[in-house]
Amino acid sequence: MSGGGNASLGHKAFSRSPSHFADRITADGRDGWPVAAGRYRLVVSRACPWASRAVISRRLLGLENALSLAVADPIQDDRSWRFTLDPGGRDPVLGIRFLGEAYDRRETGYPGGVSVPAVVDVPSGQLVTNDYQQLTLDLATEWTALHREGAPELYPAGRRDEIDTVMAEVYSDVNNGVYRAGFAPGQQDYEEACTAVFRRLGLLAERLAGQRYLVGDTITEADIRLFTTLVRFDAVYHGHFKCNRWKLTENPVLWAYARDLYQTPGFGDTVDFDHIKRHYYQVHTGINPTAVVPLGPDLAGWLTPHHREELGGRPFGEGTPPGPVPAGEEVPVTGRP
Numbered sequence: 001m002s003g004g005g006n007a008s009l010g011h012k013a014f015s016r017s018p019s020h021f022a023d024r025i026t027a028d029g030r031d032g033w034p035v036a037a038g039r040y041r042l043v044v045s046r047a048c049p050w051a052s053r054a055v056i057s058r059r060l061l062g063l064e065n066a067l068s069l070a071v072a073d074p075i076q077d078d079r080s081w082r083f084t085l086d087p088g089g090r091d092p093v094l095g096i097r098f099l100g101e102a103y104d105r106r107e108t109g110y111p112g113g114v115s116v117p118a119v120v121d122v123p124s125g126q127l128v129t130n131d132y133q134q135l136t137l138d139l140a141t142e143w144t145a146l147h148r149e150g151a152p153e154l155y156p157a158g159r160r161d162e163i164d165t166v167m168a169e170v171y172s173d174v175n176n177g178v179y180r181a182g183f184a185p186g187q188q189d190y191e192e193a194c195t196a197v198f199r200r201l202g203l204l205a206e207r208l209a210g211q212r213y214l215v216g217d218t219i220t221e222a223d224i225r226l227f228t229t230l231v232r233f234d235a236v237y238h239g240h241f242k243c244n245r246w247k248l249t250e251n252p253v254l255w256a257y258a259r260d261l262y263q264t265p266g267f268g269d270t271v272d273f274d275h276i277k278r279h280y281y282q283v284h285t286g287i288n289p290t291a292v293v294p295l296g297p298d299l300a301g302w303l304t305p306h307h308r309e310e311l312g313g314r315p316f317g318e319g320t321p322p323g324p325v326p327a328g329e330e331v332p333v334t335g336r337p
């Protein structure tokens with residue numbers, strides 16, 4: 001389980017394997033996969049922070065009609081991600097029961113894990129990519145012909161160096177840092193990872209005290225990547241991954257920043273707290289052998305005023321917020337505050 005499942009537990013430090021299928025879907029189709037409306041299917045788990053980046057980008061950019069969405073059951077079995085939430089246990093578009101079938105069509109006997117997010121070519125049923133780091137950058141910069149009118153610039157050309165720097169720090173200390181803490185094989189690894197998580201969160205809080213977003217005055221890819229960890233923080237990383245120096249709700253700046261994004265169309269409307277909690281607590285039985293899922297935390301605070309608009313900023317730059325969630329893609333009430 002490359003995403004930090006039980007096989008990651010051993011006596012060595014948690015390490016994340018690189019994505020094996022790194023083809024890119026581009027405007028010019030140089031890898032053989034041209035951007036095309038209706039051709040590809042984005043397979044995600046709403047539990048997964050890496051997949052959730054793509055779900056948010058797709059909403060913000062208005063790609064819902066161009067790139068369809070398959071949501072896997074948050075609980076994997078020994079064949080990994082499965083479509084047990086769909087009628088008959090099959091994805092209605094791909095016709096498969098397990099995401100692994102699309103991996104097999106691409107490469108027979110691939111020994112690595114089956115991970116989300118994954119983009120599948122609908123006509124051939126083959127996996128195209130599971131490279132979550134590149135995927136959202138390509139949605140922002142290669143899929144532009146299919147963006148909605150008013151789509152924001154999530155990876156603006158003039159700001160890429162700064163965005164890349166912030167994202168690298170957020171990735172190693174926060175996005176992946178919580179996994180290094182949670183799956184640490186021993187005390188020292190845990191303490192190093194946990195310390196780095198909170199050191200970086202402290203620095204990010206300083207940065208965000210006087211500015212609404214991480215880079216510039218609009219939402220960028222960097223905010224999406226920080227959000228997907230923050231929104232899981234109190235629900236799973238604080239308890240299950242032992243990142244418990246403080247809760248998100250105890251840090252006024254980060255808590256307000258996270259609520260601001262949560263309440264922005266395209267962010268909170270993709271989040272399923274039920275999927276998040278059940279996945280982490282029930283799947284990682286190496287670190288939670290009873291698979292008991294805690295009842296808390298109270299989620300009502302996510303909807304309270306954040307007052308971050310007083311800092312100014314233009315969430316969508318020259319653009320506009322996305323419209324409502326498409327019919328059939330709404331997060332069930334069980335997953336909402």
Ligand SMILES: N[C@@H](CCC(=O)N[C@@H](CS)C(=O)NCC(=O)O)C(=O)O
Nearest residue numbers: 001002003005017048050114115116
């Ligand atoms: N594809 C990347 C990152 C994506 C990832 O780790 N996704 C997790 C879910 S959060 C996953 O699907 N892991 C495979 C598994 O748990 O079986 C990797 O290989 O590290």
